[in-house]
Amino acid sequence: MGWMRMSDDYLSETLQVCKWTIENTEPLHSQHIRSKKLINRIMRFIKQTGRDKTVNERLKESQNRAVLFND
Numbered sequence: 001m002g003w004m005r006m007s008d009d010y011l012s013e014t015l016q017v018c019k020w021t022i023e024n025t026e027p028l029h030s031q032h033i034r035s036k037k038l039i040n041r042i043m044r045f046i047k048q049t050g051r052d053k054t055v056n057e058r059l060k061e062s063q064n065r066a067v068l069f070n071d
Contacts, residue, residue, distance in 0.1 A: 008051060012058035015042060 006014075018035035025032040046052045 008054045008058050011042060011046065011051070011055050012062060015039060015055070015059065016062065018042075 018039045021031050021035040022039075025035075046055050
């Protein structure tokens with residue numbers, strides 16, 4: 001196991017993909033379970049490193065951005 005550095009943008013994008021996966025898959029689906037675990041892990045990391053404010057700002061920016069289609 002190793003580690004890598006992720007920017008706040010990539011962390012927020014990963015959280016959005018995980019949330020989308022959770023919303024669009026069944027609770028027993030393997031990707032649904034994996035996404036829940038990944039969200040918990042990312043949120044713990046963000047809180048430990050003190051990056052929660054910047055990641056939340058990135059999430060709000062991307063949600064307020066104009067989109068062509070809403071799924």
